[in-house]
Amino acid sequence: xxxxxxxxxxxxxxxxxxxxxxxxxxxxxxxxxxxxxxxxxxxxxxxxxxxxxxxxxxxxxxxxxxxxxxxxxxxxxxxxxxxxxxxxxxxxxxxxxxxxxxxxxxxxxxxxxxxxxxxxxxxxxxxxxxxxxxxxxxxxxxxxxxxxxxxxxxxxxxxxxxxxxxxxxxxxxxxxxxxxxxxxxxxxxxxxxxxxxxxxxxxxxxxxxxxxxxxxxxxxxxxxxxxxxxxxxxxxxxxxxxxxxxxxxxxxxxxxxxxxxxxxxxxxxxxxxxxxxxxxxxxxxxxxxxxxxxxxxxxxxxxxxxxxxxxxxxxxxxxxxxxxxxxxxxxxxxxxxxxxxxxxxxxxxxxxxxxxxxxxxxxxxxxxxxxxxxxxxxxxxxxxxxxxxxxxxxxxxxxxxxxxxxxxxxxxxxxxxxxxxxxx
Amino acid sequence: xxxxxxxxxxxxxxxxxxxxxxxxxxxxxxxxxxxxxxxxxxxxxxxxxxxxxxxxxxxxxxxxxxxxxxxxxxxxxxxxxxxxxxxxxxxxxxxxxxxxxxxxxxxxxxxxxxxxxxxxxxxxxxxxxxxxxxxxxxxxxxxxxxxxxxxxxxxxxxxxxxxxxxxxxxxxxxxxxxxxxxxxxxxxxxxxxxxxxxxxxxxxxxxxxxxxxxxxxxxxxxxxxxxxxxxxxxxxxxxxxxxxxxxxxxxxxxxxxxxxxxxxxxxxxxxxxxxxxxxxxxxxxxxxxxxxxxxxxxxxxxxxxxxxxxxxxxxxxxxxxxxxxxxxxxxxxxxxxxxxxxxxxxxxxxxxxxxxxxxxxxxxxxxxxxxxxxxxxxxxxxxxxxxxxxxxxxxxxxxxxxxxxxxxxxxxxxxxxxxxxxxx
Numbered sequence: 001x002x003x004x005x006x007x008x009x010x011x012x013x014x015x016x017x018x019x020x021x022x023x024x025x026x027x028x029x030x031x032x033x034x035x036x037x038x039x040x041x042x043x044x045x046x047x048x049x050x051x052x053x054x055x056x057x058x059x060x061x062x063x064x065x066x067x068x069x070x071x072x073x074x075x076x077x078x079x080x081x082x083x084x085x086x087x088x089x090x091x092x093x094x095x096x097x098x099x100x101x102x103x104x105x106x107x108x109x110x111x112x113x114x115x116x117x118x119x120x121x122x123x124x125x126x127x128x129x130x131x132x133x134x135x136x137x138x139x140x141x142x143x144x145x146x147x148x149x150x151x152x153x154x155x156x157x158x159x160x161x162x163x164x165x166x167x168x169x170x171x172x173x174x175x176x177x178x179x180x181x182x183x184x185x186x187x188x189x190x191x192x193x194x195x196x197x198x199x200x201x202x203x204x205x206x207x208x209x210x211x212x213x214x215x216x217x218x219x220x221x222x223x224x225x226x227x228x229x230x231x232x233x234x235x236x237x238x239x240x241x242x243x244x245x246x247x248x249x250x251x252x253x254x255x256x257x258x259x260x261x262x263x264x265x266x267x268x269x270x271x272x273x274x275x276x277x278x279x280x281x282x283x284x285x286x287x288x289x290x291x292x293x294x295x296x297x298x299x300x301x302x303x304x305x306x307x308x309x310x311x312x313x314x315x316x317x318x319x320x321x322x323x324x325x326x327x328x329x330x331x332x333x334x335x336x337x338x339x340x341x342x343x344x345x346x347x348x349x350x351x352x353x354x355x356x357x358x359x360x361x362x363x364x365x366x367x368x369x370x371x372x373x374x375x376x377x378x379x380x381x382x383x384x385x386x387x388x389x390x391x392x393x394x395x396x397x398x399x400x401x402x403x404x405x406x407x408x409x410x411x412x413x414x415x416x417x418x419x420x421x422x423x424x
Numbered sequence: 425x426x427x428x429x430x431x432x433x434x435x436x437x438x439x440x441x442x443x444x445x446x447x448x449x450x451x452x453x454x455x456x457x458x459x460x461x462x463x464x465x466x467x468x469x470x471x472x473x474x475x476x477x478x479x480x481x482x483x484x485x486x487x488x489x490x491x492x493x494x495x496x497x498x499x500x501x502x503x504x505x506x507x508x509x510x511x512x513x514x515x516x517x518x519x520x521x522x523x524x525x526x527x528x529x530x531x532x533x534x535x536x537x538x539x540x541x542x543x544x545x546x547x548x549x550x551x552x553x554x555x556x557x558x559x560x561x562x563x564x565x566x567x568x569x570x571x572x573x574x575x576x577x578x579x580x581x582x583x584x585x586x587x588x589x590x591x592x593x594x595x596x597x598x599x600x601x602x603x604x605x606x607x608x609x610x611x612x613x614x615x616x617x618x619x620x621x622x623x624x625x626x627x628x629x630x631x632x633x634x635x636x637x638x639x640x641x642x643x644x645x646x647x648x649x650x651x652x653x654x655x656x657x658x659x660x661x662x663x664x665x666x667x668x669x670x671x672x673x674x675x676x677x678x679x680x681x682x683x684x685x686x687x688x689x690x691x692x693x694x695x696x697x698x699x700x701x702x703x704x705x706x707x708x709x710x711x712x713x714x715x716x717x718x719x720x721x722x723x724x725x726x727x728x729x730x731x732x733x734x735x736x737x738x739x740x741x742x743x744x745x746x747x748x749x750x751x752x753x754x755x756x757x758x759x760x761x762x763x764x765x766x767x768x769x770x771x772x773x774x775x776x777x778x779x780x781x782x783x784x785x786x787x788x789x790x791x792x793x794x795x796x797x798x799x800x801x802x803x804x805x806x807x808x809x810x811x812x813x814x815x816x817x818x819x820x821x822x823x824x825x826x827x828x829x830x831x832x833x834x835x836x837x838x839x840x841x842x843x844x845x846x847x848x
Binding site: 036038039041044045048051052054055056057059060066067068069070071098099100102103106110113114115123125126141144145148149255259260261262280283284285286287288289290291292 | 460572
């Protein structure tokens with residue numbers, strides 16, 4: 001029965017039951033972590049052969065070039081070609097980075113701040129106000145990059161088909177609005193795939209700022225955990241066709257394909273943008289780690305071969321997501337105290353509780369030994385105006401632990417709801 | 425006979441001989457590169473076993489921590505301990521970076537610019553003028569980092585014992601002077617080891633700027649190619665003892681120990697500075713590549729074991745440096761048209777020609793197929809006021825090629841000198 005339809009007596013009875021259950025769980029002394037989208041050990045073991053792909057000096061030659069030595073600032077041509085196939089763009093549009101695409105995103109914003117982007121009138125550090133659009137719920141690390149440079153974060157509501165484009169189109173009329181964060185496929189945390197119309201409207205944006213930048217973090221571009229690979233348009237071509245070839249920077253990595261802490265990453269954009277970024281990056285490095293680039297390309301080979309590997313990841317991840325969604329369906333759906341999406345890719349399940357329950361639910365979880373992403377983290381400045389969004393990251397724990405953790409979560413959410421309804 | 429003592433007729437005769445020799449060399453169609461301090465293939469092959477140090481999942485566990493996954497922003501504790509031993513500082517003073525210490529140096533300057541350093545009153549981007557001290561001849565990539573942020577580069581003369589400290593002490597009285605670049609052991613390009621007195625005076629600097637930073641690039645800390653390892657003081661302790669614990673950032677890497685393009689690097693500083701940098705780096709990455717960190721620590725083990733490896737590098741590099749120095753002694757010394765240092769470590773030989781010969785010498789070299797570091801590169805803004813310093817990088821070519829290249833260099837230098845003396 002929905003909590004909203006219960007009599008006060010029924011609620012009190014339910015409260016007794018759930019409180020008792022909570023105390024029992026607390027007594028177990030659990031220590032479970034669902035805070036971050038970390039792959040589990042089984043996934044890491046999948047790709048162990050990558051460790052020994054390069055064994056001898058001659059393995060380190062690629063097209064006559066010794067990848068062990070200095071050089072090739074933009075990355076190995078074979079690595080640029082590899083990511084171009086994955087993203088559907090051209091090799092010359094790809095710059096290959098180290099183990100963190102976040103670093104490439106940070107660097108783009110940092111260079112906009114210190115030097116300006118290709119079409120900037122001046123570096124953003126010389127402007128009084130810089131605003132950045134943050135579709136929310138979204139990814140805290142994105143929002144924090146822009147916040148760390150003192151930018152004003154503007155919340156844009158997320159819809160079933162991506163950011164609310166009416167709100168985006170309205171917002172970009174302000175020349176102080178310099179960009180937008182996007183996770184277009186399996187958005188973090190909701191797992192939404194931007195619709196063709198949303199993507200088209202993004203490519204056709206005509207912002208007042210000449211150096212407006214679409215930060216297109218395609219983190220989950222091949223990360224289906226249910227069903228087949230879902231083709232996705234190349235935003236770089238679309239922006240070019242729409243007459244704004246330099247408006248978008250796209251990012252991706254192998255962090256959730258090979259090793260989270262030791263993968264390779266890509267920044268893709270127009271040839272002019274890449275050329276401009278290279279003119280600044282040349283002061284910063286001779287190149288990112290090319291031995292690791294070659295290790296990855298030799299191991300992953302091409303898109304078809306990589307998609308086979310992603311099926312193996314899916315076989316590990318799918319049951320974990322199902323365990324979470326099944327528990328929510330069974331334990332929470334009948335009570336009418338929360339709703340959630342059913343993603344088929346990405347790394348998260350996003351739960352919206354009734355207003356005002358997120359913080360309390362997570363505090364209770366922590367008391368019972370289950371750590372989740374902090375409440376509010378999915379909104380700019382860490383502040384969820386309705387205190388309702390909770391990001392669940394089911395990838396790390398083994399299924400048995402995960403079931404224990406989600407059990408705790410469901411009990412804590414029920415308890416938080418009952419406390420509120422009963423005014424406790 | 426010294427050119428300066430020759431009669432015009434003798435000079436003309438010498439000019440005929442040297443011109444003819446130059447034309448012969450040009451006819452050979454050489455293509456030799458001595459422009460950068462790149463290790464040669466034999467050195468890269470030395471460390472091939474590193475490729476297979478980590479083979480299985482269990483190899484990737486270090487002190488119970490799975491290095492393949494996310495986490496450990498400051499780097500693996502074992503990597504921090506490894507570099508602490510090499511530098512003589514403490515593990516907690518070390519932050520472990522990726523394959524380029526240059527990136528860590530750039531990042532320090534970039535963060536000073538965007539956010540300020542620990543004792544900055546405001547970010548350097550908010551100041552009208554920022555000046556940086558550049559002991560010259562020095563390393564072009566250092567100078568370019570600061571120049572890329574619009575800083576004014578102040579040339580400080582180099583002496584036999586390091587930067588001219590009278591000039592440095594005078595310069596730091598200007599509060600706009602925010603730092604100094606140093607390569608304290610086997611300086612780039614001269615191979616000078618800073619004397620104990622110089623180091624002591626640096627540690628005791630009392631700059632007007634509260635956020636003055638000593639950029640201590642200890643790139644060649646264990647890079648002897650003649651004789652035994654030369655112990656070197658820990659600048660971080662010295663600054664602490666002198667009452668300026670936060671004034672220095674030290675850098676080093678394995679770029680010339682293992683693979684130039686795929687090593688690991690370190691930024692060392694006071695615990696307070698590292699804490700401050702971590703508070704900014706946390707927006708930028710989850711950590712640098714820890715699999716590669718573990719690969720390095722397992723392979724290099726400790727300082728004693730690393731010094732054994734450096735002896736093997738020395739056995740390859742020593743003959744190359746001797747080939748260059750012997751040729752200079754034989755071909756150039758008697759002519760009185762240039763002088764040079766005799767380094768026992770590092771990666772360069774620095775030649776000072778008579779004034780006004782460097783550019784012309786290198787243009788002639790290029791004509792004859794030998795590429796060297798551009799003239800002027802060792803001075804701020806790429807401009808050598810006396811047009812005399814030339815940096816020779818003997819490490820990359822095999823000895824036979826190197827002998828051919830240095831032969832070309834000597835002929836070109838003679839020709840340039842004769843042209844000048846004869847007013848041609």
